[in-house]
Amino acid sequence: MQLFEQKENFRKALITWYLTEKRDLPWRRTNNPYYIWVSEVMLQQTRVDTVIPYYERFIEKFPTLADLAEAKEEDVLKMWEGLGYYSRGRNLQAGVKEVVAEYDGQIPGNRKDISRLKGVGPYTAGAVLSIAFGVPEHAVDGNVMRVLSRLLLIEEDIAIPRTRKIFEDVVMELIDEEDPSSFNQGLMELGATICTPNPRCLLCPVRDFCIAFHEGKQGELPVKSKKVRMKTIPQVSFAIRNPDGKWLMRQRPTTGLLANMWEFPMVESTGDASAEELFRAAYGLEISNIKPLLDFTHIFSHLTWNMKSYLSTTVKEAPEGFKFLSNDEVEALPKAIPVVKIWEEIKKTFEINTKG
DNA sequence: CAAGCGTGGTA
DNA sequence: TTACCAAGCTT
Numbered sequence: 001m002q003l004f005e006q007k008e009n010f011r012k013a014l015i016t017w018y019l020t021e022k023r024d025l026p027w028r029r030t031n032n033p034y035y036i037w038v039s040e041v042m043l044q045q046t047r048v049d050t051v052i053p054y055y056e057r058f059i060e061k062f063p064t065l066a067d068l069a070e071a072k073e074e075d076v077l078k079m080w081e082g083l084g085y086y087s088r089g090r091n092l093q094a095g096v097k098e099v100v101a102e103y104d105g106q107i108p109g110n111r112k113d114i115s116r117l118k119g120v121g122p123y124t125a126g127a128v129l130s131i132a133f134g135v136p137e138h139a140v141d142g143n144v145m146r147v148l149s150r151l152l153l154i155e156e157d158i159a160i161p162r163t164r165k166i167f168e169d170v171v172m173e174l175i176d177e178e179d180p181s182s183f184n185q186g187l188m189e190l191g192a193t194i195c196t197p198n199p200r201c202l203l204c205p206v207r208d209f210c211i212a213f214h215e216g217k218q219g220e221l222p223v224k225s226k227k228v229r230m231k232t233i234p235q236v237s238f239a240i241r242n243p244d245g246k247w248l249m250r251q252r253p254t255t256g257l258l259a260n261m262w263e264f265p266m267v268e269s270t271g272d273a274s275a276e277e278l279f280r281a282a283y284g285l286e287i288s289n290i291k292p293l294l295d296f297t298h299i300f301s302h303l304t305w306n307m308k309s310y311l312s313t314t315v316k317e318a319p320e321g322f323k324f325l326s327n328d329e330v331e332a333l334p335k336a337i338p339v340v341k342i343w344e345e346i347k348k349t350f351e352i353n354t355k356g
Numbered sequence: 357c358a359a360g361c362g363t364g365g366t367a
Numbered sequence: 368t369t370a371c372c373a374a375g376c377t378t
Contacts, residue, residue: 045374083363085361185374301361
């Protein structure tokens with residue numbers, strides 16, 4: 001069957017399948033545009049199973065858009081701890097603040113305005129517009145590109161940004177004006193459960209429309225170029241305790257990797273300098289009683305840290321930019337996974353019980 | 357546009 | 368073990 005000549009039949013097959021087979025997910029039990037927005041940001045490059053508990057905790061902590069707008073950034077990042085891509089959390093709060101300041105707390109219902117909000121790109125704009133407001137707008141993510149590349153045998157490289165416009169145009173041609181939410185979510189649900197990288201075509205509700213299936217090319221699509229060479233950086237981290245039993249920590253810079261997250265002092269390990277020498281050179285602080293704590297490798301999306309962590313003590317004051325913090329304070333701060341791992345090891349070593 | 361930006365799951 | 372992801376956005 002020709003897809004474009006059978007638009008109505010295609011829409012009906014897709015939407016009927018979606019309404020029957022869709023998974024029961026927390027954000028599918030609401031039309032609250034703020035909740036939809038939160039879920040869409042969390043779902044960026046992140047699995048559904050990972051997001052669910054974060055979503056539940058987040059909307060419990062910040063039940064309304066106003067609650068999030070008024071929150072401390074540190075509390076927002078704490079709720080994001082372990083979810084990754086932490087600028088998403090900071091940008092979400094920034095966007096929410098813009099809605100309060102410029103739109104009287106009402107999320108804009110058109111693409112032009114909603115797209116101006118921090119952290120809202122072309123996909124998230126279309127998702128919120130179609131799902132929460134019922135506006136017939138495209139919401140093209142990786143799922144949609146995979147599904148449509150197969151249905152229509154589109155062989156453009158989906159790794160190239162400008163390719164997305166091809167799929168946006170296709171969606172605007174096909175979209176169901178009566179139920180754009182189910183249409184867009186149907187395409188995504190299909191990509192997530194049936195039209196996966198290794199597709200299960202025999203279960204597909206729209207395989208009769210699929211050119212790739214017809215020609216047996218579903219395994220060759222979508223076309224996606226890839227170029228990633230990963231750097232490995234050796235890091236040395238120091239958990240330094242003062243006589244009050246407090247730990248030396250700092251907040252990372254406001255831009256770049258793990259922006260604004262907290263960490264134990266850390267330096268790139270170059271050459272064969274000892275841990276103590278590295279730390280004195282970096283911060284000019286004398287430390288003693290150095291003992292190995294925990295070694296591990298942490299893999300980011302674009303680089304790898306080979307971590308060696310040490311325990312030590314000092315009697316000096318904190319250097320510029322650092323703070324000595326109690327166990328409960330360390331527990332409460334937002335920390336990325338490598339820092340959490342070191343902190344967990346410290347808590348085990350010293351049998352620390354925190355209020356958190 | 358290309359590169360930077362997290363984490364955990366899976367083949 | 369390596370590679371590739373999973374509902375992308377910013378600079």
